Amino acid sequence: MTSPIALLPEPQLRPLLDAYEAEIRSRRWHTLLVVACIVVAVVLSSLSAEVSLGKLIDNIHRFPSYIIRLFQLENGQPVWTDVGEWFWGLPRWLRLLGETLLMAYVGTLLGALGAVGLCFFAAANVAPNRWLRIVVRRLCELCRTVPELVFALMFVIAFGLGPLAGVLAVAIHTVGALGKLFAEVVENIDMKPVEGITAAGSSWPVAMRFGALPQTLSNFVSYGLLRFEINVRATAVMGFVGAGGIGQDLIEAIRKFYYSDVSAILVLIVITVSVIDTLTSYVRHRLIGLQEKH
Numbered sequence: 001m002t003s004p005i006a007l008l009p010e011p012q013l014r015p016l017l018d019a020y021e022a023e024i025r026s027r028r029w030h031t032l033l034v035v036a037c038i039v040v041a042v043v044l045s046s047l048s049a050e051v052s053l054g055k056l057i058d059n060i061h062r063f064p065s066y067i068i069r070l071f072q073l074e075n076g077q078p079v080w081t082d083v084g085e086w087f088w089g090l091p092r093w094l095r096l097l098g099e100t101l102l103m104a105y106v107g108t109l110l111g112a113l114g115a116v117g118l119c120f121f122a123a124a125n126v127a128p129n130r131w132l133r134i135v136v137r138r139l140c141e142l143c144r145t146v147p148e149l150v151f152a153l154m155f156v157i158a159f160g161l162g163p164l165a166g167v168l169a170v171a172i173h174t175v176g177a178l179g180k181l182f183a184e185v186v187e188n189i190d191m192k193p194v195e196g197i198t199a200a201g202s203s204w205p206v207a208m209r210f211g212a213l214p215q216t217l218s219n220f221v222s223y224g225l226l227r228f229e230i231n232v233r234a235t236a237v238m239g240f241v242g243a244g245g246i247g248q249d250l251i252e253a254i255r256k257f258y259y260s261d262v263s264a265i266l267v268l269i270v271i272t273v274s275v276i277d278t279l280t281s282y283v284r285h286r287l288i289g290l291q292e293k294h
Helices: 010-048 053-059 062-070 090-122 130-145 148-159 163-187 192-199 204-235 247-255 259-293
Strands: none
Touching (some): 090 130, 090 163, 090 204, 090 247, 090 259, 130 163, 148 163, 163 204, 192 204, 204 259, 247 259
């Protein structure tokens, strides 16, 4: 059984329809205004950055041709027709790839330890002093704002070529990134254990060690593993500025137009990063799952 639909009289219905249509027109004008502002911003930024659409159209064909050339040997044959020739430098590349992984590992470890030491000073709920919290937060912002390559270039100038510059660059950037994440984890803990330990007469470091750290440790490890994934990709290009690792051979192959070498190194990097991402993701999910069970 259907109920009849009540219709308002025309004098009452017309103002409602007019208001609805006016609202629709207002939303359309608002959308058009936003789109126009975006277009103007894109045009102005393109002019400022000297982006030439005509040059892009004229040279766009070079990009796919370069990609195709990467997978051809010097004799013009596809790289998979002679894998030995394609990966002729495999022993050296694997050594440099191992150096890259060690750079990422040591840099992540040092950065994570530094972030653990700073995060309790940066968390609003446990920081012993407001001004100290502000200073630590600004320090973390500075560390994560400057790109790793800039830090690496600075350390190359200071300490010379080699992995040390890359490790220090990764460590400092990791301190800034993980310091913020760790502080947010600390701010979400249950304060009752901390308050109980403090009420028993323990000092602030003891309260953090036994009241806050056990609640955050699994999240710290999870974020640390996630950062390790990111740092592996970052250290792969540290060699561009002479900071060691596989990136040094990669930039040399690019500059000298050793096309097949570029693709071989890229394939090794992609495989390595994929394996590490899979393994660390599995470990992180296990940690999160264990934490939820408890």
